[in-house]
Amino acid sequence: MRLSTYFMPTLKETPAEAQIVSHRLMLRAGMIRQSSAGIYSWLPLGLKVLKNIEQVVREEQNAINCHEVLMPTIQSADLWRQSGRYDDYGPEMLRVSDRHGRDMLYGPTNEEQITEIFANSIRSYRDVPQLLYHIQWKFRDEVRPRFGIMRGREFLMKDAYSFDLDKEGAQNSYNKMFVSYLKTYERLGLKAIPMAADTGPIGGDMSHEFLILAETGESEIACHNECLNNNWLKDVDADSNLGKIVHTFTEKYAATDEMRDEKTERALGSNLITARGIEVGHIFYFGTKYSSKLGAVVTGPNGEEITVEMGSYGIGVSRLVGAIIEACHDDRGIIWPETVTPYKVGLINLRHDDDNCTNACDNMYSLLKDAGIEALYDDRDKKAGVKFADMDLIGLPWQIIIGPKSVKDGIVEFKNRKTGELVELSAAAALNLLKG
RNA sequence: CGGGGCGUAGCGCAGUCUGGUAGCGCAUUCGGUUUGGGACCGAAAGGUCGGAGGUUCGAAUCCUCUCGCCCCGACCA
Numbered sequence: 025m026r027l028s029t030y031f032m033p034t035l036k037e038t039p040a041e042a043q044i045v046s047h048r049l050m051l052r053a054g055m056i057r058q059s060s061a062g063i064y065s066w067l068p069l070g071l072k073v074l075k076n077i078e079q080v081v082r083e084e085q086n087a088i089n090c091h092e093v094l095m096p097t098i099q100s101a102d103l104w105r106q107s108g109r110y111d112d113y114g115p116e117m118l119r120v121s122d123r124h125g126r127d128m129l130y131g132p133t134n135e136e137q138i139t140e141i142f143a144n145s146i147r148s149y150r151d152v153p154q155l156l157y158h159i160q161w162k163f164r165d166e167v168r169p170r171f172g173i174m175r176g177r178e179f180l181m182k183d184a185y186s187f188d189l190d191k192e193g194a195q196n197s198y199n200k201m202f203v204s205y206l207k208t209y210e211r212l213g214l215k216a217i218p219m220a221a222d223t224g225p226i227g228g229d230m231s232h233e234f235l236i237l238a239e240t241g242e243s244e245i246a247c248h249n250e251c252l253n254n255n256w257l258k259d260v261d262a263d264s265n266l267g268k269i270v271h272t273f274t275e276k277y278a279a280t281d282e283m284r285d286e287k288t289e290r291a292l293g294s295n296l297i298t299a300r301g302i303e304v305g306h307i308f309y310f311g312t313k314y315s316s317k318l319g320a321v322v323t324g325p326n327g328e329e330i331t332v333e334m335g336s337y338g339i340g341v342s343r344l345v346g347a348i349i350e351a352c353h354d355d356r357g358i359i360w361p362e363t364v365t366p367y368k369v370g371l372i373n374l375r376h377d378d379d380n381c382t383n384a385c386d387n388m389y390s391l392l393k394d395a396g397i398e399a400l401y402d403d404r405d406k407k408a409g410v411k412f413a414d415m416d417l418i419g420l421p422w423q424i425i426i427g428p429k430s431v432k433d434g435i436v437e438f439k440n441r442k443t444g445e446l447v448e449l450s451a452a453a454a455l456n457l458l459k460g
Numbered sequence: 461c462g463g464g465g466c467g468u469a470g471c472g473c474a475g476u477c478u479g480g481u482a483g484c485g486c487a488u489u490c491g492g493u494u495u496g497g498g499a500c501c502g503a504a505a506g507g508u509c510g511g512a513g514g515u516u517c518g519a520a521u522c523c524u525c526u527c528g529c530c531c532c533g534a535c536c537a
Contacts, residue, residue, distance in 0.1 A: 036486065036498065037472045041530050061529065116536080133537090167461065167535065174537095181537055233537090242536085306537060340537035374496055409497040416497090427496055437496095 025367065026389075027402045031068050034414050044240045046349035047172030049358050053418045055345075062169025062177035069418060070345065072366035074180065077212065077344050078159055080363055081182045084208040088200045090155035090184055095137045097161055101127035103136040107317050118163050130163040135314050135336060138185045142332070143320040146187070149330060152322055153193050155200070157184030159341060171240070173346045174302070180342040186335040187320065194309050194333040198230050199266035201337045205234055205305050206273065212344065213361025214351060216304055217251050219278040223308060230309035230335070233280055235301030238350040245301040246289055247278035252297070302347045309335040358419030359442045367400040369458055370420040372412070374427030376405045384431045388424060388451050397458050399424075416441065424454055 033054040041058070042048040050056045055070025066074055082092065101119070104110035110117075110129075118130040131137070138156060146154065159182045169177050186197035202218065209216035216234040223231040235245055237252075254273055277288050280301070289296050314320070315332045324330045340347075352359045362368065369392065373385040385403065392399040400420060402411045408427070415423055425437040425446075435448045438457065449457070 033470095035471060039471070040466080040473090043531070058529090162537080164536070168531095168533090170531080179537070183537085303537065338537050343537060377495085407495065407497090407499065409495095409499080412497045414498085425496085429496075 025398075025400050027400060028404045030400070032418070033067070034417060036413075042172060044171050044174070044350070045353060046174065046240070046346035049349055049353060049417070049419075050172060050346065053358060056173060058172075062166060062175070064173055064176060064178075069366050073345055073360070073364055074342060076364040076366070077348075078180070078182075078341050080211050081208055081339055081341060082159065084204050084211070085157050085182065085184060087207075088155065088204045090157050090201075090204075093138075093141075093156050093158045095131070095134050095141075095158050095160060097131055097163070099129050099131045099134075099137060101129055103140060103318075104129065107136050107139075107314055109136070116164050116166065118165050131160075132162055132164045133336075133338075134158070134160070134183055135185065135334075136318065139314040139318040139320050139334070142185075142187055143315075143318055146320075147322055149189055149322050149324045152187055152189050152332060153197055154187040155184060155197060156187075157182060157337075171242075171346065174343050174350075175242070176342065179340060182339040182341055184337040186337070187315075187332045188334075189322070189324070189330055189332065191311075191333055194311075194335055195230065196266070198307065198309050198335050199270045201307055201335070202232065202270050202273075203264070203266050205307065205337075205339070206269075208339065209234065209236075209304065211363050212348060213363060214304070214344075214348065215252070217245075217247060217254075217278055217301070218273050219245060219247065219280050219301075220274070220283050221280060221306065221308070222282050229274075232274070232307055233303050234305035234307075235280065235303050236347055236351055237299045238302050238347070239300055240350055241300035241302040243301050243303060244281045244284075244298070245279065246284050246296060246298045248276035248292060249295050249297045251276050251278045302343070302350060303340075304344055304347050305337075305339045307335065307337040309333070353419070356413075357417035360419045360421055362421050365419070365421055367398045367420050369397060369399045369422040369424055370415045370418075371399050371401040372408075372415055372423060372425045373401070373403050374408045374411070374425065376403065378428055378431075380431045381426060381428055384436075384451075385426050388426060388436060388454075391451060391455050392458070395455055395459055397455075422458060 035052045038048045039051050042051050050070060053069060054067055056064045056066055059065050101110055117132055120128050122128055161178055162181050163178050166175060166177050169175055188194040188197055214236050216236050218232045218234050221231040221233040277292060311333055312331045315334055320332045321329050322332060349358050352361060371385060371389055373382060375381040389399060389401045419441060421441050423439040423441060425439060430436055436451050436454050437446055438449050438454045439446045
């Protein structure tokens with residue numbers, strides 16, 4: 025992409041309303057613009073990152089045979105009356121009515137909808153278990169939206185739902201999703217720590233929140249220091265012993281504010297770590313809460329009726345954009361993990377008006393393009409300093425810098441955004457590094 | 461929803477206390493000089509001072525109401 029024709033309105037100064045670093049950087053990098061409190065528009069650069077994260081999440085869901093669907097944002101109030109949540113949900117639910125005066129709502133979550141779909145479609149125990157998910161915009165009318173995209177009212181969420189015949193089956197679905205989440209965060213370059221979460225009236229230990237540590241996190245968390253050293257998973261296949269993996273990740277104490285236990289913490293002594301964290305995922309098992317009310321019942325092997333056991337599993341996709349920035353930045357700007365970066369490499373032409381320089385850049389750009397490497401080419405008529413600052417701000421992991429000096433020496437400068445390390449290479453060598 | 465703060469040019473701000481025809485920096489446009497970490501000189505353009513009502517000869521400034529945004533807390537992906 026040539027920056028001269030792109031839409032990337034960067035800001036030199038931080039807008040007054042932005043307080044936390046991810047919000048500031050997203051505004052400054054031209055990723056988002058605020059529409060109203062807790063509601064944002066996504067500009068090209070931000071949208072690209074959002075889509076990349078969404079894709080990683082999608083691939084990991086698909087990998088565990090969880091099937092993607094897409095449910096609407098607008099739902100009928102009747103469905104929610106059946107589950108009893110129309111009244112329970114309170115003012116956080118945005119209620120609207122259509123031209124006929126029918127009560128509708130902008131979905132804050134989709135348990136009712138998915139349960140209805142399941143109930144209308146699946147009759148036999150043979151078709152269970154089932155895992156379904158979708159990635160859709162949600163609206164929750166938060167009392168206090170804040171922190172930019174991190175606690176918006178409108179947000180993009182991946183929510184998955186499991187349907188099983190019994191509690192053991194539900195436990196297995198839960199474990200699958202648990203491990204899948206570990207892999208997802210690993211791929212996104214995050215260390216997300218699973219923590220025991222409040223299970224509400226269902227009880228048991230089948231609810232976990234996944235948190236990444238960040239000073240700006242909203243939850244006050246505490247955990248055993250070894251939780252930070254767990255090996256985040258790369259290669260887990262379907263045959264792995266999921267229960268065992270879940271066990272290793274949950275055996276040590278780790279709890280968010282409402283679940284903290286003073287006694288346990290005192291016993292941990294110097295092994296205890298307290299910190300702040302950002303919740304990037306939440307999974308829980310809730311039994312037959314919705315299936316019983318919405319009639320999600322299948323016929324069992326002996327002709328008996330079985331009300332399915334359900335769980336739901338959420339990842340805040342749009343929140344992850346902010347969370348990743350909170351975890352990956354320095355005083356110059358963002359530092360994207362390779363898996364979500366909007367472009368793999370930034371190409372800087374230091375002297376737009378120098379033909380040799382521009383030719384060398386155009387050439388490099390073609391090489392990158394031919395190699396299938398997505399590059400953002402700063403071919404603007406701007407000062408070198410402006411280009412350096414913008415490139416550091418938007419945080420592409422690699423930079424290729426070409427100026428009169430490098431042209432004379434027949435090299436390019438290859439910079440690692442994270443370490444700042446700068447090496448001089450031939451164009452071909454730089455290309456190879458990026459391919460590798 | 462309780463407490464606090466802020467709305468003045470695209471962005472960052474001053475001016476408000478003490479009323480007198482709206483200003484600075486950056487960005488933008490044009491001309492020139494520059495050119496490896498947010499250049500310099502000159503010129504230009506850009507504002508119903510969030511909105512409504514009121515007080516006054518006169519309101520960004522005082523009064524009343526209202527809308528919006530941000531922060532702290534209680535709740536949540």
